[in-house]
Amino acid sequence: MALGSESQAATTADPSCPPFPLLEDDGGHIHEQEQEVPSGAELELPTVDLDAPGEALAAACRGLGVFRLANHGVPASLSARLFATARAALAGAPFHDKRAQPGYFWGTPALSLRVRDVNWVEGFHVALGGHQQPAPGPPLGDLLDLAAEYGAHMARVARALFDALAAPLGLGADQAATYLAERDGFLRVYRYPRCPEPGHLGMEAHTDSSVLSVINQDAVGGLQVFHDGAWRDVAPGAGETGTLLVNLGDMARAISGDAYCSVRHRVAASQAAERLSLCYFAFPQDDAVISCAGGRYRPFTYAEFREQVQADIKATGSKVGLERFLLR
Ligand SMILES: O=C(O)CCC(=O)C(=O)O
Numbered sequence: 001m002a003l004g005s006e007s008q009a010a011t012t013a014d015p016s017c018p019p020f021p022l023l024e025d026d027g028g029h030i031h032e033q034e035q036e037v038p039s040g041a042e043l044e045l046p047t048v049d050l051d052a053p054g055e056a057l058a059a060a061c062r063g064l065g066v067f068r069l070a071n072h073g074v075p076a077s078l079s080a081r082l083f084a085t086a087r088a089a090l091a092g093a094p095f096h097d098k099r100a101q102p103g104y105f106w107g108t109p110a111l112s113l114r115v116r117d118v119n120w121v122e123g124f125h126v127a128l129g130g131h132q133q134p135a136p137g138p139p140l141g142d143l144l145d146l147a148a149e150y151g152a153h154m155a156r157v158a159r160a161l162f163d164a165l166a167a168p169l170g171l172g173a174d175q176a177a178t179y180l181a182e183r184d185g186f187l188r189v190y191r192y193p194r195c196p197e198p199g200h201l202g203m204e205a206h207t208d209s210s211v212l213s214v215i216n217q218d219a220v221g222g223l224q225v226f227h228d229g230a231w232r233d234v235a236p237g238a239g240e241t242g243t244l245l246v247n248l249g250d251m252a253r254a255i256s257g258d259a260y261c262s263v264r265h266r267v268a269a270s271q272a273a274e275r276l277s278l279c280y281f282a283f284p285q286d287d288a289v290i291s292c293a294g295g296r297y298r299p300f301t302y303a304e305f306r307e308q309v310q311a312d313i314k315a316t317g318s319k320v321g322l323e324r325f326l327l328r
């Protein structure tokens with residue numbers, strides 16, 4: 001059931017693609033456990049209006065933990081320019097050039113260390129929050145400039161959503177401020193290249209460690225949400241200039257005492273079309289003590305949580321997450 005040889009990683013003919021390992025003769029064994037889980041019908045998501053989030057937001061957070069966001073105020077022209085630049089920087093550049101660029105990654109090493117589970121994805125990790133980046137030439141330099149402008153919109157959106165979803169939790173002013181460091185989040189610019197064979201995931205199943213994550217995707221689709229015991233497709237909607245998609249992460253679940261849902265999700269790889277997405281993640285401040293009266297978790301700092309996740313991934317290849325902090 002193992003790959004013939006990890007050293008025999010095959011590349012596709014496309015020079016923009018990283019050397020993703022392909023299966024040799026026993027196609028389809030990857031993610032066999034995932035594939036035992038049934039696939040259900042497409043999942044309808046609720047829509048929240050950022051101008052009037054109200055009860056729709058609270059219901060979406062308590063229910064699915066994922067929703068579409070309308071009236072988000074991100075200019076369609078900014079989104080379109082960012083996608084075009086991302087396409088040029090990823091699909092339009094040879095792998096050998098990209099791998100030398102700051103922030104470039106492929107195969108999501110942060111989520112899995114096992115070669116056989118490598119994810120069919122590449123991208124750039126862009127730290128927001130004013131860290132001085134060396135200024136590379138175009139198209140990556142342009143991408144970073146646009147990402148900074150887009151990141152400011154994401155911070156605005158995240159703060160507005162957080163204040164609305166935190167209100168019913170009765171957080172103090174200090175908690176409301178430190179539980180979301182919206183300007184210090186990061187942006188991942190993903191490209192899921194066309195995959196030459198079935199049985200691969202673009203991104204394996206996980207919950208986000210964030211407070212909340214905001215996904216902007218093209219019209220290709222591939223995102224799936226685990227709901228009622230099945231993997232359900234999420235329609236991409238109108239694509240890059242339409243509604244955004246928001247999902248809550250582990251920190252929203254912890255500060256709400258499990259009232260809010262940190263949704264399990266993954267991305268299917270497609271043989272038919274490549275997919276681009278821009279994902280923004282907002283976290284608590286590193287030293288924020290996450291606690292919830294009557295909750296199931298012991299108080300922990302966000303830095304502690306992040307370090308535990310990294311340690312678990314290093315030791316086992318997978319994230320354990322909040323279970324690690326359960327009160328004994
Ligand atoms: O590309 C996407 O739509 C989702 C990516 C994702 O789930 C993640 O980066 O955590």
Ligand SMILES: [Fe+2]
Pocket residue numbers: 206207208213265
């Ligand atoms: Fe995610």
